[in-house]
Amino acid sequence: MSLDDNDHWQRWTARLLAVLAADPSDQLAWADEHRVTTAAVADDAGFVLQLAEGMVERGTLDPGALHDLRTIDRLFG
Secondary structure, X not given: OXXXXXXXXXXXXXXXXXXXXXXXHHHHHHHHHHOOOHHHHHHXXXXXXXXHHHHHHHOOOOOOHHHHHHHHHHHHO
């Protein structure tokens, strides 16, 4: 899987953002079910921002999405 596989990474990003948008109790249930730590989710948020920046450079993601993703990354930072 290369970092240029936009469809895969867009789906992966959407799933992560869906988890982040969920109610805290649902987030905890998801993390428990998938055995994921909070630190791993925070790391993934940073990775999503890097992916999104590359997608914007390649013209496969609207640049307006970066503002919100940068805000999420700062919150996790």
